[in-house]
Amino acid sequence: MIRFERVGFRYGGTPVLTDVDLEIEEGELCLVAGRTGTGKSTLLRAVNGLVPHFTGGVLSGRVTVAGRDTRDHPPRELADVVGYVGQDPRAGFVSDVVEEELAYGMESLGVPPDVMRRRVEETLDLLGLAGLRDRPLGTLSGGQAQRVAIGSVLTTHPKVLVLDEPTSALDPVGAEDVLATLQRLVHDLGLTVVLAEHRLERVVHLADTMVLLPGDGRPPAYGPTGAIMADSPVAPPVVRLGRLAGWSPLPLSVRDARRAAAPLRERLAVAPPPAPPSVNGDGRTLASVRGLEVRYGPVPALRGVDLSVASGEVIALMGRNGAGKSSLLRALVGLVRPAGGRVRVGDAAPHETPPRVMVRNAGLVPQDAADLLYAETVAAECAAADRDMAAERGACRSLFERLAPGVDDALHPRDLSEGQRLSLALAVILTGRPPLVLLDEPTRGLDYTAKERLVEIVRDLAADGHALVLATHDVELVAEVATRTVVVAEGEIVADGPTAEVVVSSPAFAPQVGKILAPAPVLTVDQAREVLA
Amino acid sequence: MNRRLHPGAWWLWALGLATAATRTTDPLLLLLVGAVTGTVVAVRRTDDPWARAYGMFLRIGLFVVVVRLVFGAVFAAQAPGTTLVTLPSVTLPSWMAGLRVGGPVTAEGLAVAGYDALRLATVLVCVGAANALAAPSRLLKSVPGALYEVGVAVVVAMTFAPQAVAHVRRVRDAQRLRGRADRGIRSLRRLAMPVLEGALDRSVQLAAAMDARGYGRTAAVPRTRRRATAALVLGGLLAVCAGLYGLLDGQAPAALGTPMLLAGSVCAAAGLWLGGRRSPRTRYRPDPWALPEWVTGGSGVLAAAAMTAAGLAGTEGLRPVPGSAPGLPALPAAGVLLALAPALLRRIRT
Numbered sequence: 001m002i003r004f005e006r007v008g009f010r011y012g013g014t015p016v017l018t019d020v021d022l023e024i025e026e027g028e029l030c031l032v033a034g035r036t037g038t039g040k041s042t043l044l045r046a047v048n049g050l051v052p053h054f055t056g057g058v059l060s061g062r063v064t065v066a067g068r069d070t071r072d073h074p075p076r077e078l079a080d081v082v083g084y085v086g087q088d089p090r091a092g093f094v095s096d097v098v099e100e101e102l103a104y105g106m107e108s109l110g111v112p113p114d115v116m117r118r119r120v121e122e123t124l125d126l127l128g129l130a131g132l133r134d135r136p137l138g139t140l141s142g143g144q145a146q147r148v149a150i151g152s153v154l155t156t157h158p159k160v161l162v163l164d165e166p167t168s169a170l171d172p173v174g175a176e177d178v179l180a181t182l183q184r185l186v187h188d189l190g191l192t193v194v195l196a197e198h199r200l201e202r203v204v205h206l207a208d209t210m211v212l213l214p215g216d217g218r219p220p221a222y223g224p225t226g227a228i229m230a231d232s233p234v235a236p237p238v239v240r241l242g243r244l245a246g247w248s249p250l251p252l253s254v255r256d257a258r259r260a261a262a263p264l265r266e267r268l269a270v271a272p273p274p275a276p277p278s279v280n281g282d283g284r285t286l287a288s289v290r291g292l293e294v295r296y297g298p299v300p301a302l303r304g305v306d307l308s309v310a311s312g313e314v315i316a317l318m319g320r321n322g323a324g325k326s327s328l329l330r331a332l333v334g335l336v337r338p339a340g341g342r343v344r345v346g347d348a349a350p351h352e353t354p355p356r357v358m359v360r361n362a363g364l365v366p367q368d369a370a371d372l373l374y375a376e377t378v379a380a381e382c383a384a385a386d387r388d389m390a391a392e393r394g395a396c397r398s399l400f401e402r403l404a405p406g407v408d409d410a411l412h413p414r415d416l417s418e419g420q421r422l423s424l425a426l427a428v429i430l431t432g433r434p435p436l437v438l439l440d441e442p443t444r445g446l447d448y449t450a451k452e453r454l455v456e457i458v459r460d461l462a463a464d465g466h467a468l469v470l471a472t473h474d475v476e477l478v479a480e481v482a483t484r485t486v487v488v489a490e491g492e493i494v495a496d497g498p499t500a501e502v503v504v505s506s507p508a509f510a511p512q513v514g515k516i517l518a519p520a521p522v523l524t525v526d527q528a529r530e531v532l533a
Numbered sequence: 534m535n536r537r538l539h540p541g542a543w544w545l546w547a548l549g550l551a552t553a554a555t556r557t558t559d560p561l562l563l564l565l566v567g568a569v570t571g572t573v574v575a576v577r578r579t580d581d582p583w584a585r586a587y588g589m590f591l592r593i594g595l596f597v598v599v600v601r602l603v604f605g606a607v608f609a610a611q612a613p614g615t616t617l618v619t620l621p622s623v624t625l626p627s628w629m630a631g632l633r634v635g636g637p638v639t640a641e642g643l644a645v646a647g648y649d650a651l652r653l654a655t656v657l658v659c660v661g662a663a664n665a666l667a668a669p670s671r672l673l674k675s676v677p678g679a680l681y682e683v684g685v686a687v688v689v690a691m692t693f694a695p696q697a698v699a700h701v702r703r704v705r706d707a708q709r710l711r712g713r714a715d716r717g718i719r720s721l722r723r724l725a726m727p728v729l730e731g732a733l734d735r736s737v738q739l740a741a742a743m744d745a746r747g748y749g750r751t752a753a754v755p756r757t758r759r760r761a762t763a764a765l766v767l768g769g770l771l772a773v774c775a776g777l778y779g780l781l782d783g784q785a786p787a788a789l790g791t792p793m794l795l796a797g798s799v800c801a802a803a804g805l806w807l808g809g810r811r812s813p814r815t816r817y818r819p820d821p822w823a824l825p826e827w828v829t830g831g832s833g834v835l836a837a838a839a840m841t842a843a844g845l846a847g848t849e850g851l852r853p854v855p856g857s858a859p860g861l862p863a864l865p866a867a868g869v870l871l872a873l874a875p876a877l878l879r880r881i882r883t
Contacts, residue, residue, distance in 0.1 A: 045741075048745055050741055050744065050745060053744075054740075054741050054744055074744070075741075075744045075745045076744055076745075076746075076747045076748060076749055076750050077750070078745075079745060079746050079747030079750075080747070082745070083745075084742075084745040084746075086738060086741065086742055088738065091735050091738035091739055091742065092738065092739060092741075092742030092743075092746075093742075094685070094688070094689065094739070094742070094743055094746075094748075095670070095688060096670050096688065096691075097670075099818075100670075100817065103817030103818075104746065104817075105746040105747055106815070106817065107814050107815055107816060107817055108746060108747035108748050108749075108750060108814060109747050109750070109813075110750075110813035110814055110815050111815055112815060113815055113816065113817065113818070113819075116815065116817045116818075117817070117818065120817070138695065152746070153745075153746065156746075156747070330706075333709075333710065334709075335706050335709060335710075354714075355708075355709045355710075355711075355712045355713060355714065356712045356714075358709075358712070359710070359711070359712035363710065364710050366703070366706065366707060366710065368703070371703050371704060371706075371707040371727070372707045372710060372711060374723060374726055374727050385711070388711045388712045388713055389711075389712055428711065429710070432712060
């Protein structure tokens with residue numbers, strides 16, 4: 001269905017892809033993995049000709065899809081065989097209502113009106129969107145928007161579906177919805193799906209084959225998922241646990257791993273439980289929230305929330321998209337004014353404290369870390385941060401060096417990798433030395449290596465006596481670092497306690513290792529290694 | 534299921550009433566036109582965001598009346614008649630003769646200014662009614678195939694505005710997080726850069742998505758036909774402009790009015806039809822034009838026709854003389870009342 005023959009791609013002088021040889025069969029679900037910047041998006045966009053027709057650059061070799069050479073067919077001429085959904089599905093919406101959006105592609109292709117009508121109805125049912133048909137696109141949740149975007153390319157009946165990080169921005173439940181949909185499409189319609197994803201733990205068990213991009217100039221590895229995973233440098237916890245325990249064949253899903261793990265569970269039942277992550281602050285309360293209410297217009301975002309944060313704690317805030325996690329973080333730095341209740345950070349009410357003073361009490365790295373950055377170079381950004389936070393010269397630059405060593409000063413912040421950009425934003429915030437550090441969805445777009453680095457940084461900060469609050473969907477990150485987990489639903493706190501207690505009992509928030517080894521309270525591969533040692 | 538009327542029907546209805554309003558200065562007739570639009574909007578409006586447009590246009594209309602009255606009282610030469618008040622006046626140098634500041638204000642002078650302003654305000658209110666009743670995106674969907682690209686550009690621009698506003702809010706938050714004041718000229722400059730970058734980013738992403746979904750597929754068209762299309766459309770639209778001008782300005786020569794408008798419309802329609810064949814697009818669920826559309830559009834056209842006929846027949850009272858009490862001529866009033874028809878149609882079921 002898709003054939004890459006000795007494909008290489010250069011952008012300017014930099015090679016992005018070299019010697020890619022692939023042959024993806026009809027009905028295959030192919031996962032493209034690799035670290036940030038290894039050319040995953042480029043490979044996906046080469047399938048429908050966006051690379052190089054839209055992006056520029058030099059493509060060598062030959063890419064054919066359903067017998068059509070992308071050299072002679074620009075993306076619009078491939079629209080009837082390849083459906084492409086980009087990283088941010090909302091950025092690709094052309095109309096304003098769900099139903100119209102589903103029809104848009106067919107209108108462009110000149111599909112007759114009666115066929116269009118029928119396909120829109122079929123697609124609404126197939127993707128479970130019937131209840132949303134008249135909804136304005138701006139009001140959809142992340143998971144719904146992603147499903148509408150998939151639906152809008154499916155209506156043209158493509159043979160290939162290409163998805164760039166379809167679940168990265170979604171909460172665990174929304175991601176399940178999207179992935180279940182994809183699996184149905186592959187199994188029932190025989191669609192060929194190519195997708196890139198950082199969160200391998202969510203998709204690896206669904207993939208038939210895998211393309212692993214090494215990113216060091218060598219050609220990519222391509223083969224059955226199990227074979228590639230056996231020695232892939234990026235691997236989800238289930239695979240790492242399998243390697244640790246020496247299981248063969250290597251399990252890719254929690255179900256397979258759980259069947260292989262029976263002897264391991266017996267050993268764990270008698271072993272002493274792993275020590276919970278220690279809290280090494282002085283126990284001083286840095287922030288307290290009592291009966292907090294926040295509204296946006298008439299819409300309540302938080303209703304009667306109580307929370308206190310002590311130094312040295314790492315608190316994970318979990319919950320659905322729109323549950324009120326971000327609102328709570330915003331209230332702690334004074335970006336929203338409470339409609340009721342009381343917020344104290346340090347010894348001041350955040351919304352009444354001028355920003356200049358507030359940065360010394362609490363710092364927030366927003367969901368899109370790039371929002372914080374607007375200088376032309378890394379050096380200028382750091383100098384501006386020193387001035388903003390009235391710190392001594394070079395303070396921000398040395399912090400950044402600690403978080404992400406060896407980055408060129410002259411680079412534009414937009415040219416940094418996701419992980420480096422997050423580190424830079426974090427360095428800017430830390431320049432004010434706030435005891436309370438808040439991170440909103442920090443692992444979005446981070447690969448495993450960057451995530452490991454983030455885990456180290458978070459632990460170091462906690463050891464220095466900072467208190468951290470992370471709003472996140474990433475259950476694996478929570479299992480690694482959080483000393484306490486707070487679950488928010490509908491603007492209220494529904495669970496608050498030590499991470500091991502809160503997440504083990506939850507089907508949505510339990511990490512993979514937790515699910516495999518339950519009832520033993522072991523949440524991460526490292527803990528399993530310690531217990532077994 | 535309730536069906537929305539074709540947006541074109543609403544615009545035809547509203548423009549019919551607006552045309553009727555331009556042909557008279559009788560305040561009672563003008564107020565009647567306003568009342569008719571208000572009634573129809575009250576009965577037929579939806580909960581959509583654009584439905585609030587009517588109130589906004591009403592306020593603009595009131596503002597126009599007030600400004601016109603103030604200017605009329607202070608600056609305009611007054612019609613002779615009963616002096617209401619005498620404003621302190623300024624003697625202007627001789628080279629500014631013809632202008633006047635202050636002096637006596639007559640009731641007749643105010644009436645002339647008020648009638649004139651009311652006419653303009655009524656036209657505005659008619660346009661507001663069309664805006665409130667016709668869904669803008671549906672209207673764009675009904676543009677001819679040749680103008681399709683323009684329609685898409687407008688829809689995209691409409692969705693960009695709220696996104697840009699959201700982005701501005703995010704960047705302002707980020708400024709606060711960095712400990713900067715979020716007010717003042719300097720913060721404005723720091724705001725502009727990231728917001729522009731964001732808008733550019735989104736446009737590039739959108740362009741890629743549209744390309745990938747088959748936007749801009751065209752059928753091969755010979756060059757001569759492309760040129761013929763362009764000439765027909767441009768020439769036709771020019772003729773339509775001239776024709777509209779002739780029709781709305783009662784003093785223009787008759788040849789400039791209806792005949793020119795008709796010829797221009799035919800020309801432009803032919804051009805658009807030719808141009809539309811260039812693109813292989815089809816339409817998903819186009820709005821049908823059925824009986825309710827004929828009734829709505831027709832009632833507006835009839836209102837305009839009744840007013841125009843009365844004007845041609847020289848009916849008394851269409852342009853009341855200041856000082857005398859304004860009347861309500863029967864034929865035009867009946868025509869305007871006909872435009873209440875859409876309110877009686879209620880919700881239509883399909």
